[in-house]
Amino acid sequence: MEEIKRIDTVVQYNNYVGVETLHPLVSVVDLDKVDNIHRFKQYMNLYAIFLKDNNCGAMNYGGQPYDYDDGTLVFVAPGQVYGVDSDGEIKPSGYALVFHPDLIKGTQLGKNIKGYTFFSYDVHEALHISKKERKTMIECLDKISEEIDQNIDKHSKTLVVSYVELLLNYCVRFYDRQFITRSHSNKDVLVRFEKLLDEYFGTDHAQNLGLPKVSWCAEQLFLSPNYFGDLVKKETGNTALDYIQNKVITEAKAKMLGSTKTINEVASELGFKYPQHFTRLFKLKVGVPPNDFRHLN
Template sequence: MLIYDTIKKYSETFNNKTLHPLINLVDLDKAAPLIRTKFRLNFYAVIIKESHCGDLRYGNQYYDYAEGTVVFFGPGQIITNEPEGELHQPYGTALIFHPDLIKGMSLGKQIHEYSFFSYQSNEALHLSEKEKEVVTTCFGNIATEIEQNIDRHSKKLIVANLELLLKYCSRFYDRQFITREHVNHGIIEQFEQKLNEYLLGEKLKTNGVPTVAYFADELHLSPNYFGDLIKKETGKTALEYIQLHLIDLAKERIFDTAKSLSEISYELGFKYPQHFTRFFKQKVGVSPNEYRGMN
């Protein structure tokens, strides 16, 4: 596996000069043909790929925008460039920046809010022509600052333009969630079905309380993308959504006075009855025992 641990190493791989040790705009077209292989980045990357988007799929659907695709990578992610071992010519533009660039700044504290850095490549951002112009302009502004002689304003201006770019990408992802509503609706339906199967089948008792990661994996989505999608479509986080259904099931089971609350807690996937009691009281406002007495 190829490891890009510095901005310089990545830039030189694609025959680009390193204009700043912590951030660079890399023209991938300048590279000689490279062998496809696994690689890891130790920094952030925002890459505009110039390709016909009909060749890419979102689940079982083709992407419906053909103007351009943006993919995001966070530090430590392992990316597989398939088919491995094949020679290919890279193309596009990569904005790469090291976590050290934003340390101690507001963006450094908020970077985790840009969850698309953990999306999978098939959850890429597809840009309309106007959106692509905005992203390209942001790239250009950052490049201008990188090429300037460094002064006391350089870092603040570079990071400010970087933050503006990420804010625009958040807006464009919001748009994509809306324009792909028919696809998203299908995912919500599948989630509902898989959640009900889990809660009403044997998995709840054998595997315990379901997690967001479990359903994301079942739907072939990254946990962050899945969580953002559920939030956009339902107004609740994926965890809140799961817990809401679990509480509804718990209320129904509590009415069965033939079973003790301990038995019910085990059936609902809790290892210890006190964990179930604490969870139920937190969500409902009264303990399971009190709830049974009230009803």
């Protein structure tokens, strides 16, 4: 079994790539200055953002070219494993920003970091950026580097964290752009999502397995839960959970108006363990309880 190296501190990461540590909690690494590396896997207890230079031609997604190939951003959160899968040596190119969770502890960014959902995206959901976007990223990294090069004082943390937050907010903007440029492929995901739910409720899956979870749907569509949720939200305006619940209500209405089944039977067929949970959701979505809806119609 391949050994997984544990990286708990910025110093450990800097030592691994062979660069000097200028700040114990944050580092910007020019990967072009790093020696060739071999295949490895690392368990990271740090936040990391890798800006990789692309030298492999135009990218493809869903069988069609799209986006930009001037750089790729990959995000790693504490507790994740990342690595390079290569049989020989490779020459890294680009930049790495790594920072310890303690850097943002007690700051507004620390409170909001979970809102940057792309830290939990899969590698194939990475952010592909244009020359202009890449320039913006490097400008942010340069600002962080300049501040790290200064003598640490009472302003250092505030300024570094503000530049990191600025970089992350640009990433949010660029991901929004990427969702737009992938609109055709995203709509294909929604079609497959709808078909998946049709098949789920058209069989006995709901009765045997319960209501479909967002994570299960994402897995069936070969997407990470966070990326899938963000995609559905941006394409429909609803969360993936809302989408599933709306589908449940549509199925419930059809069952109640097209048969003489009791409300408890309908709830059971839709995957509810407790009928009162079904009644509560139905009233929340429709405005009236299931029995009232049936009588009114």
